[in-house]
Amino acid sequence: MRGAVLFNGNAETVDALVQTAAPLLLSSRHEDPAVASSRRVVLVTAAWGDGEHDEAHVKRALNGIGLPSRFENGYDTNLVNLSLLHEVRGLARTAPRLLAAWHEERRIAEMARAFYLEHNAHLIQLFRRTLAVAKREDPSITVARLAGDQGHYGTGGKLLRYTLSRELRHALDTLEANDDHLVSLLDQIEQRTFDSVGLHYDPAWRAAQQRLEQRILSANSIIVFGGHLDLLLDALRFFRLRDALAEALRRGTQLVAMSAGAMVLCERVIIYDDFATKRRDFQLYDRGLALVRDIQLFPHCTERIQTDDPDNLAYLARRFRHHACVGLNQRSFLLFELGPHRAASVGEDDCVIVFDPEGRKLSYHRGEIIRM
Known part of the structure; x- marks a missing residue:
């Protein structure tokens, strides 16, 4: 695979995320010269729920780093929203x-x-x-x-x-x-x-799925934002978009993913209930898209994990032992290159944390390769 994924825990602002991701977004490793030259960016904002299309501030940030909007018939054709929830809601009319x-x-x-x-x-x-x-x-x-x-x-x-x-x-x-x-x-x-409902053979579903696939496969870069994890993950799986995203990565598309957007790309999604009335624990939530294997991401790391407690780290690393447990914060960035299967810390202001079955907290600073 030619593509790469830039993971972030929970960026303070969209501007901060875009500025750090700028070298990736302004470059290309796509095999299709037309896609590479377009620098087209697809925004996945389904996790924002009803505010899915409130992305004007994202486009301003992208314009600010040199990625222009291009309008045809009143629509931006270069900075494009995947419109995932919009397609879901469209089925309420065509295939209730x-x-x-x-x-x-x-x-x-x-x-x-x-x-x-x-x-x-x-x-x-x-x-x-x-x-x-x-x-x-x-x-x-x-x-x-x-x-x-x-x-x-x-x-x-x-x-x-x-x-x-x-x-x-x-x-x-x-x-x-x-x-x-x-x-x-x-x-x-x-x-x-x-x-039971013949989902894959319904013409309305297939038309919507093809539109979503086309947007994904025409992207030089895709940004997957955080928010409501359940909405994002369920909608992506409802339209069977895992294969389209995997093919995009194979061709050289670059993904930027933060918070819930980062979590859904892993093989399993592990959550921490911020609103639980009793003592909170990390628990498996669901299957992820398994676009990136071998690592298990824990965004909002220092807010939710007692990283100075070796027993807590050992418990998590042993509980979810099939993957390297990686903690990311607001200013932590992990670049995972799928071709060489290499992960590196690339954030200037914070490190990437890996915790192991012995309860050790391993900190990887900018430029350091994470052992998996």
Whole structure:
């Protein structure tokens, strides 16, 4: 693949995001000379909900770095909104049964997530109790040491530590199994819903999907903004746009993605509930688009993760162990180049944080390559 993705945690302003992304947006690695010379930018603002087309400030920022608007029949043909939610709403008129099925699928998926969270609440409580008992016996014990114990023989303290180690690992294994179960269940809910209404063969859906595909494949760069994660992810999957985005990256399109926009590009989407009434934990939300594998992104990193607590970092890294756990802040930028499969920290004012199963916080500053 010729393309690249620039990830950001949660940029302070659109201007700050665009200024940092300017070298990427003003360049091209696209295989099509016409697309490369156009420098066309597609904006994905579905996460803004009803304000999807309130993008004038974004276009001003892009104009400011030298990316011009070009108007034909009153429409900007160079800085283009993907209009994802607009296409969804259009089906309310042309294919209302499809939209009804989409809403029903989203409702049932939310119910499945609620059951998943109930299962996990008990397991997380057991995990914390196990660790607390171990720390009473040995205040120096850590999640990494306890989870890594392979076995102790004898009586007394050694036998207790062996038992607690087994319990801790069992809780982690069961949490991971619950994650896998939710992924499989959500996939089945989606497939069964859309198969039952013949989604892929509906002419109105196919026309909308082709318009969206054409916008994506004609882009030199695509900016995916944050906001309402559920709307963005569900709409992208409703129109099956993962393959179009993957093909765009193969041809050399460059993506800039922040906050929720960055999260949906990973294989799995992990969220942190800012509005929970009880103690909050990171939980699997859904399958992502899997356009970038091997890394698991945690935007708003220092706001939501106790990065100075090795036990917390070890827990997260072990809970989501199939990917490198990467934390990004407002001024953190990670450039992932798909061809060489290389990730580097490129932000001037902040580093990229990686936390590992040993509970270490590894900071990567501008120009440093992230080990995956």
